[in-house]
Amino acid sequence: MTKNISITYHLSLIFIISITAIFAQAANANVLVNININQSEHHMAKVAITLPETEQSSVELKLPTWRTGRYDILNLSNGIRNFSAQDSKGNSLSWVKLDKDTWQITNIKNKKMTVSYQVYANELGMRTRHIDDSHAFLDNSTVVMYSDETRVLQHTINLEVPSSWRSVSGLAKGVHTNQFIAKNYDVLVDSPIETGINKFETFSVDGRVYELVIWGEGNYDVEKMVSDLKVMVQQSKHIWQGYPFSRYVFMVHATSGARGATEHLNSTIIQRSRFKFSDRKDYLGFILTAAHEFVHTWNVKQYRPKGLVPYNYQSENYSNLIWLAEGSTSYLQSQLLMRGELITAKEFLEKLANRINAHQHKPGKDNQTIAQASFDTWQSQGGDYGNNHSVNIYSEGFMVSWLLDFDILTRTKLKRSYRDVHNELYQQFSVPKSYDEQDVIDILAQVTKKDYHHWWQSNVHGHLNIDFNKLLAKAGLVLSYGKGNDKNSSEQEKAKLLPWTGIKVKKASHGLKVTAVEKGSPAWQAGITLDDIIIAVDGLRLVSKDLQSRLKDFKVEQEVEFSLFRRDQLITKSITLGAIAKEKLRIIPLAKASRKQKAFFKAWTGLDFPSK
Incomplete structure (x- = not known):
């Protein structure tokens, strides 16, 4: 017995020594990041990154050109100034800027070095980086540089912030309240930090911890938000088997300008007007957004299409399937709320009707397929051109997802649904794996025992024509x-009909400025175009900013003269009014x-x- 104990002791000692050596080696290979919010009122931070010794003679440090969750080149390095590099003794190291996002440091072999730079952070609406005297929101892809070598290393983040600030992140917590640990750079840039004066709540559901942090004052009800989030997060069981996280953070900005939301690895950032929480319609907007971002925790963060695995932070990441990542998420968000009875059938059908109406007035659906829109999302066009010649991966992706769901329900006699497809994607293709179109078609066949090649060609690579x-x-x-x-x-x-032109306008200094003209509409046929300024209808000056109220004086199919300025020249156009439902x-x-x-x-x- 004593011999066995001795052997066990020596084996344990060897194990402990080995682990200690590994940890020591790992510690030496850590990347240490210090972020000093030293001029918050001027939106400034100072970043210092200490890199481990290397056998290389030079290193290229880069800041990503885009951030995860937004498929758009953002030129994030525009806020970087005062770059410098020193060795462990404080000696300056030579460096050169190779392009707008890359800094090369030379003569670094066998040297531990620290790079420092200033970050200007005043882009709240982009959900990239924002610092003021009340908080800092940091999407770390916009703040912390990396190299190909350091991307795989553990990063330790230390914040220097006012003592009254609370720091929250989906990152693992460090040894003090303002320290966070990321096992590598990819985790770091997919785990934003919110630090500042905020409200904070935490709750547990099914053994998992959830945190809600709110920056900004507004007409929100924290107690109701927590109560509904508790219900919503439980509904993922109706789609996926299993969870990819043990802790999840809902970050909310109640602001006066920024709108939108972005999903992250085990957290989300949601931005809403501070007075858009109390009314039922406004609150539904919030809880639907929270559900959307929560769905993304699986769809995008755990399973992503080929082309997005691994992320290339310095270039576009192309795929024909981004609609499945985004449009399907828009579709599945309501599934969480309905199954938790957080939205009524009437409310859901009202929102679905709005989507149908928007789809019917989207001429771009005849010009671009959803697969093409996915590939081109990096250069997507908004406004008048986008509506008339393109489709949106969110709204059109919703429609394709809806069609798929109904087709699966029908073929399987209600035994399977589109939710099963997403569970299979999670089970079979979680990162570091990725899926392509054939993989999705194969899963559809597994779920339904039917072949989906023809359906896929018609609805994903073809133009939707929905009855x-x-x-x-x-x-x-x-x-x-x-x-x-x-x-x-x-x-x-x-239905009762009203005269219709197909024009959208906004108030200008003299008249109404055309902001959109629907392709094929009466105004389009008459030659009305973007930025025309309408000043009179039927010879009488427009006195209202509501064009539709003026059109009530006319009948459907009546020809009406519009007086307008184009390039400061007065011209007239005759429009034969079309019809639109009054209700x-x-x-x-x-x-x-x-x-x-x-x-x-x-x-x-x-x-x-x-x-x-």
Whole structure:
């Protein structure tokens, strides 16, 4: 017995010594990052990065050109100034800037070195970096440089911030409240830091810790937010088997300007107007956004299409499947809320009707496929050109996801759904793996026992042509204008009509400035174009900023003269007015929906069929 104890002791000692040596070696290979928020009122920080010794004679440090979650080249290095490099003795090292994002340091062999630079952080709306006298939000891809060699190393982040500030991140916590640990650079740049004067709540669900940190004052109800988030996070079980995290952070900015949200590895940043929380419609916007970003914790952060694995931070990452990463997330977000009964069937159908209406007025759907839009998202066009000649990976991706879901439900007699496809992607293709189009088609075949090659070619590489009433009828629903009723087979024809031009405008100093013209609309046919300034209709000066109120004086198919300035010259254009429904498009339940239709609705949404 004593001999066995002795052997065990010596083996344990050898193990401890070995582990200690490994840790010592790892510690020497750490990247140490110090971020000093030294001029917060001027949006400034000073960054110092200490790199381990290297056998190389030079190193190239880079700042990414884009950040994860936004497929757009952002030129993040524009806020970097006062770059310098020193060895461990404080001697200056030679360096040269190779391009806008790359700094090369030479004569570094067998030297431990520290690089320092200033960061200007005043881009709140981009969700990149923002510092003021109340907080700092740091997406680390916009603050911390890396090299190909240091990308794989552990990074220790030390913040120097006012003592009254609280620091929160999805990163592992260090030995003090302002220290965080990332096992490598990829984890670091996908784990933003919020530090400052904020509200903080924590709660546990199913053995996992969740944190809610809110910067800014507003009309939000923290207690309700926590209560609903508790319910929402539990609904992931209806899509995925398993969790990729043990702790998750919801970061919220209640602001006066910035809007939007971005998903990260085990956290999200959500930005909303400080007074867009209390009304039910506004609150739904918040909780839907939270659900969207939470879905991303699996879809994008755990399984990503080829082309995005591993991330290339210095260039575009092309893929035909970014619609599945984003559009499917837009589709699945409501699944979480419906199955947690955080949104009613009526509210969900109202939002779905809005999507259908937007799709019907999207001429770009005939010009660009969703696969093309995914590949071109790095150069996507917004505004008038985007609407008329392109599709959006979010909205069009939602439609393709919806079609897939209904097709799977139909083929499997409600036994399987699109949710099963996403679970299989999670189980089979989590990073460092990645999936391509054939992989998705194979999973569809596994789930349904059917071949999806033709469907995929028609709907992903082809242009969508959706019969919405036929689609909705599967779930006992129909499109309607106004109050409507399920006896209307041609709702557009029976709806009350208003004159329509296809123009969107905003108030200008003299008249109304055209901000968009829908392709094929009466205004498009008449030659009205972007930036025209409409000053009169039918010879009378426009006195209202609402063009539609003026058009109520005319009838559908009536020819009306528009006076406008173009390049400061007065011209006239005649528009033959078209028609648009007076009432809002709605989705209503059939009064005599069958048991089969009601079952389909339940399998689709998780909710009982609406009574009206």
